[in-house]
Amino acid sequence: MNSPHIPKHIPAEGYIPPSRQREAPQGGYKWIGQNMKRVEDPRLLTGQGGYIDDVKLPNMAHAAVLRSDRAHARIKRIDVSKARALPGVLLVMTGEDAKKVTGPTAQFASPPVVQYCIAVDRVRHVGEAVAAVVAETRYIAEDACDLIDVEYEDLPVMVDPEVSMSATGDAVLHPERGPTNLAHRHTYAFGPVDEDFKQADLVVERRLYWPRSGGQPLETVGAVADYQSGTGKFNIHTNSSFLNYVGWLVGASLGVPAHKLNLIPMTTGGSFGSKLFTHKVITLAATLARACGRPVKYLEDRLDNTMSCDNHGSDRIYRCKLALKRDGTMLSLRFQVIDDYGAYLQYGYGTHGNSLCQIVGPYRINSVSMELVAVMTNKCQQGAYRGFGSEVTNWMLERMADAAADELKMDRIALRRHNLIQPDQFPYVIPSGNVYDSGNYPAVMDEALRLADLPKWKQIQAEARAQGRHVGIGMATCQERSVFSATEFWSLNPQETPGFTLTSSPESTQIRVDPTGNVQVTLGSPFWGNSPETMAVQLVAEQFQIDPANINVVYADTNSGFNSTGPGGSRFTVMIAGAIVGASIKVKDKMRRIAGKMMEVGPEDLEFRNGHIGVKGVPGMQKGFGEVALYAHYFRLDLPDGDDWSSGLDAAYVYDHPLTTMPAKDRSHLGIFYPIMGHMCHLALVEVHAKTGKVEILDYVAVHDAGTVVNPMTLAGHIRGGTAQGIGTTLYEQFHYDENGQLLTASFADYLIPTLHEMPPAIRVGHVETPSPFTEYGIKGGGEGGRMGAPGALSSAVEDALQRLGVRVDELPLTPRRVRELIRQAEAR
Amino acid sequence: MAEVIVKVKVNGKAYTRAIEPRMLLSDFLREELELKGTHVGCEHGVCGTCTVLVDGETARSCLVFAAQVDGAEVRTIESLAVNGKMNALQEAFWEKHGLQCGFCTPGMLMSATELLEKNPDPSLEEIREAVSSNLCRCTGYYNIVEAVQTAVAKMKEAQA
Numbered sequence: 001m002n003s004p005h006i007p008k009h010i011p012a013e014g015y016i017p018p019s020r021q022r023e024a025p026q027g028g029y030k031w032i033g034q035n036m037k038r039v040e041d042p043r044l045l046t047g048q049g050g051y052i053d054d055v056k057l058p059n060m061a062h063a064a065v066l067r068s069d070r071a072h073a074r075i076k077r078i079d080v081s082k083a084r085a086l087p088g089v090l091l092v093m094t095g096e097d098a099k100k101v102t103g104p105t106a107q108f109a110s111p112p113v114v115q116y117c118i119a120v121d122r123v124r125h126v127g128e129a130v131a132a133v134v135a136e137t138r139y140i141a142e143d144a145c146d147l148i149d150v151e152y153e154d155l156p157v158m159v160d161p162e163v164s165m166s167a168t169g170d171a172v173l174h175p176e177r178g179p180t181n182l183a184h185r186h187t188y189a190f191g192p193v194d195e196d197f198k199q200a201d202l203v204v205e206r207r208l209y210w211p212r213s214g215g216q217p218l219e220t221v222g223a224v225a226d227y228q229s230g231t232g233k234f235n236i237h238t239n240s241s242f243l244n245y246v247g248w249l250v251g252a253s254l255g256v257p258a259h260k261l262n263l264i265p266m267t268t269g270g271s272f273g274s275k276l277f278t279h280k281v282i283t284l285a286a287t288l289a290r291a292c293g294r295p296v297k298y299l300e301d302r303l304d305n306t307m308s309c310d311n312h313g314s315d316r317i318y319r320c321k322l323a324l325k326r327d328g329t330m331l332s333l334r335f336q337v338i339d340d341y342g343a344y345l346q347y348g349y350g351t352h353g354n355s356l357c358q359i360v361g362p363y364r365i366n367s368v369s370m371e372l373v374a375v376m377t378n379k380c381q382q383g384a385y386r387g388f389g390s391e392v393t394n395w396m397l398e399r400m401a402d403a404a405a406d407e408l409k410m411d412r413i414a415l416r417r418h419n420l421i422q423p424d425q426f427p428y429v430i431p432s433g434n435v436y437d438s439g440n441y442p443a444v445m446d447e448a449l450r451l452a453d454l455p456k457w458k459q460i461q462a463e464a465r466a467q468g469r470h471v472g473i474g475m476a477t478c479q480e481r482s483v484f485s486a487t488e489f490w491s492l493n494p495q496e497t498p499g500f501t502l503t504s505s506p507e508s509t510q511i512r513v514d515p516t517g518n519v520q521v522t523l524g525s526p527f528w529g530n531s532p533e534t535m536a537v538q539l540v541a542e543q544f545q546i547d548p549a550n551i552n553v554v555y556a557d558t559n560s561g562f563n564s565t566g567p568g569g570s571r572f573t574v575m576i577a578g579a580i581v582g583a584s585i586k587v588k589d590k591m592r593r594i595a596g597k598m599m600e601v602g603p604e605d606l607e608f609r610n611g612h613i614g615v616k617g618v619p620g621m622q623k624g625f626g627e628v629a630l631y632a633h634y635f636r637l638d639l640p641d642g643d644d645w646s647s648g649l650d651a652a653y654v655y656d657h658p659l660t661t662m663p664a665k666d667r668s669h670l671g672i673f674y675p676i677m678g679h680m681c682h683l684a685l686v687e688v689h690a691k692t693g694k695v696e697i698l699d700y701v702a703v704h705d706a707g708t709v710v711n712p713m714t715l716a717g718h719i720r721g722g723t724a725q726g727i728g729t730t731l732y733e734q735f736h737y738d739e740n741g742q743l744l745t746a747s748f749a750d751y752l753i754p755t756l757h758e759m760p761p762a763i764r765v766g767h768v769e770t771p772s773p774f775t776e777y778g779i780k781g782g783g784e785g786g787r788m789g790a791p792g793a794l795s796s797a798v799e800d801a802l803q804r805l806g807v808r809v810d811e812l813p814l815t816p817r818r819v820r821e822l823i824r825q826a827e828a829r
Numbered sequence: 830m831a832e833v834i835v836k837v838k839v840n841g842k843a844y845t846r847a848i849e850p851r852m853l854l855s856d857f858l859r860e861e862l863e864l865k866g867t868h869v870g871c872e873h874g875v876c877g878t879c880t881v882l883v884d885g886e887t888a889r890s891c892l893v894f895a896a897q898v899d900g901a902e903v904r905t906i907e908s909l910a911v912n913g914k915m916n917a918l919q920e921a922f923w924e925k926h927g928l929q930c931g932f933c934t935p936g937m938l939m940s941a942t943e944l945l946e947k948n949p950d951p952s953l954e955e956i957r958e959a960v961s962s963n964l965c966r967c968t969g970y971y972n973i974v975e976a977v978q979t980a981v982a983k984m985k986e987a988q989a
Binding site: 037051054139216302717725 | 849851852856859863864865866867868869870871872873875876878905906907909910915919922923924926928929930931932933934935938957960961964965966967968969970971972973974
């Protein structure tokens with residue numbers, strides 16, 4: 001390893017712990033790197049997916065929720081008598097009723113923001129639950145919701161965060177938390193920002209706006225809860241993905257200890273972050289089930305989901321200053337960010353903790369200062385959406401890079417290249433303290449330019465311009481951090497209220513070889529639309545050198561699962577590889593010892609090959625995998641005494657984060673918390689139709705470095721799908737609230753997800769592989785990257801297309817209407 | 830609520846059920862007939878996830894009352910594989926990685942089934958037109974288009 005680059009304000013001695021990698025990347029793999037067809041697919045292709053709505057328990061009842069049509073109001077009175085009287089209705093619960101038996105829902109803000117699964121006394125956004133009904137059918141439950149009469153007293157509605165941050169009195173959403181809607185305001189400085197700005201020849205300034213959009217998976221969130229009064233235990237089917245991490249917090253809301261709660265994972269119809277936790281839905285279903293004495297299914301409908309679930313992503317106003325030298329060298333970045341968090345704060349300021357792990361992008365920026373202004377408004381709370389805040393800073397940084405190039409009259413690509421961190425500078429510690437483990441950014445850029453054939457694009461552009469058409473080229477060179485550490489969730493909390501300062505984010509597996517030599521792998525994480533079974537099968541096949549057909553993967557509930565954080569933050573493949581390597585080493589060690597006894601050779605002379613365990617260098621001398629397995633299970637008396645030789649072949653392994661350290665107490669740096677650093681270069685060729693404002697993507701290239709690739713086909717699938725979401729974020733999607741706090745884009749008719757017609761003719765994908773020195777096999781994450789690169793590349797391309805008109809792209813989404821506005825404004829100047 | 834009698838053939842099997850007139854076809858298939866392969870995505874006819882075939886034509890089953898299909902022949906995702914063997918279209922989706930979370934997949938497959946039954950040799954543009962009627966949030970659609978193209982090629986090969 002090179003000697004690391006460490007900024008002066010960070011104590012260098014021992015800053016980067018030694019690597020715990022056991023499987024050094026060496027290439028020549030049999031299963032890793034193959035485009036294996038997914039093992040998940042046959043059941044999904046035949047209608048046997050087993051999603052949450054497919055659960056049907058005996059005697060199950062159905063819930064529906066009455067939601068607030070007010071953005072901010074006191075609940076004066078709720079009359080549920082007509083609803084209760086409707087035949088088929090089993091239970092009607094208001095917030096007051098629910099509060100008597102169930103406490104506030106789990107959340108990670110500190111100081112906490114109290115939230116209940118049904119609103120108590122006051123509603124704070126349109127769509128908040130006001131009452132729930134359980135009935136024999138969902139139809140009857142929805143009928144009953146219509147019969148509930150709620151009397152509200154309206155309160156001032158806060159939709160503009162810049163207004164809300166100075167509001168007082170009745171406009172304050174959570175008076176018990178303080179007299180304002182400012183959830184948190186603090187400046188975090190990393191490195192010599194003032195000194196670096198004094199060295200600048202140029203300071204580029206921009207105000208940028210990133211709108212609220214969301215994952216919007218096609219499956220909503222649901223839970224089927226069953227409470228057994230005889231045991232006092234809840235069994236809950238869920239499409240949450242944090243079940244084996246913090247699922248027990250739902251038990252805390254319900255007032256039962258963790259062992260009285262079993263969460264059972266179902267196949268999840270997409271998440272993109274929105275189903276990380278889903279605690280409100282689980283808590284509600286469980287509360288209703290306990291109260292009515294029957295299993296209860298609650299499944300959000302589309303409006304429930306859009307208005308009130310965990311779908312909404314970052315909603316930020318940036319005021320940025322980038323300090324540069326005349327030759328284009330970036331020195332320092334200083335910004336204020338106002339984040340409109342909505343009415344509650346379930347993940348605290350984690351999305352900004354996340355942003356800070358790659359806040360300088362791939363560039364050598366010496367210092368950074370961020371003023372975070374977290375504001376509460378009468379909108380749905382934020383959840384997680386692919387990028388978890390870092391997609392926004394990627395876009396911000398790329399907008400600033402373009403602005404700097406334009407002001408310096410430099411080529412936009414040349415300015416980027418001039419500032420890239422060089423391959424010999426890794427591991428590279430950035431001003432916030434996070435480490436970039438490895439990379440080769442110029443190689444990624446070169447590959448993207450090669451794939452795009454830039455001279456050809458420039459020719460297309462020149463010809464179009466000669467015809468008076470508006471064609472533009474845009475580039476984004478961005479980071480894709482992977483494998484989060486839990487410190488990102490709390491490192492920005494106020495010092496006096498540090499909150500739950502957890503530092504574990506493990507992943508686990510249990511591997512069992514059955515008597516016939518087939519392998520069962522149990523995952524603590526659920527399926528949420530990624531390829532966990534395929535990843536596990538390829539990795540286990542590689543470890544044991546057996547056929548993938550001999551491997552089966554199952555998902556653990558919380559009764560049986562070990563510590564597992566679940567998918568999110570592009571961590572799953574890296575982390576499950578760590579767990580599988582750990583468990584496999586244990587099982588293989590025992591198999592070697594047993595096979596050694598069978599063949600009367602030392603275990604160190606044995607290797608795993610082609611479904612056998614054989615003597616190294618002696619091709620004929622081997623035992624079949626199944627033979628050894630049978631022996632291990634049923635011939636105990638042939639083996640020595642001692643626990644090491646107990647019957648059977650199984651092992652569990654909990655793999656902790658491969659590289660994480662604590663933040664500095666004074667927050668002069670945040671420690672290492674997101675170090676497995678992917679990288680990408682996206683290039684877009686677009687035409688803007690000036691008369692209609694439509695942006696047409698003519699060609700698109702995405703080159704990613706996700707380290708060692710386990711399955712290029714599924715990684716490319718993530719990149720294309722993520723890019724599609726990035727196209728939606730850039731051009732179409734927005735949760736738009738009017739001045740009364742009404743969500744005008746709550747349905748798919750108004751919230752515009754790209755169809756095939758909005759996609760470019762192709763997204764051409766390339767890979768560069770720089771293996772991580774810290775993870776097993778050198779794998780890095782790659783689940784979010786598309787959405788973390790596309791907004792920068794597309795914004796750049798649209799601005800380039802309209803360059804002659806002097807249009808600047810400072811706000812998304814670039815809907816036809818906004819593009820027309822920009823053109824009109826430019827023409828009026 | 831007064832019930833109505835619905836007689837309908839679903840995936841080749843005849844059913845008679847007394848149901849509320851307001852029951853949606855999607856709920857009828859999922860709850861009355863236990864055919865859980867048809868998924869509901871948006872409940873307002875936009876996303877196409879719940880697409881089934883009614884007398885050979887695609888229909889958004891979240892916008893159709895079950896009573897409206899009285900006397901009709903309905904086909905769902907469960908009709909595609911025969912004796913547990915996936916058909917050429919399903920195989921092509923598998924081979925080309927035409928799905929990730931799988932939730933939109935039944936609707937996609939039924940839309941593609943309609944296309945291929947009406948037009949066994951569709952152009953790329955015709956495939957794109959058919960696929961564009963359904964939303965997929967995972968894939969970006971390219972692999973779905975490729976899967977349909979692959980299925981067309983395989984089916985032609987099988988007939989040759």
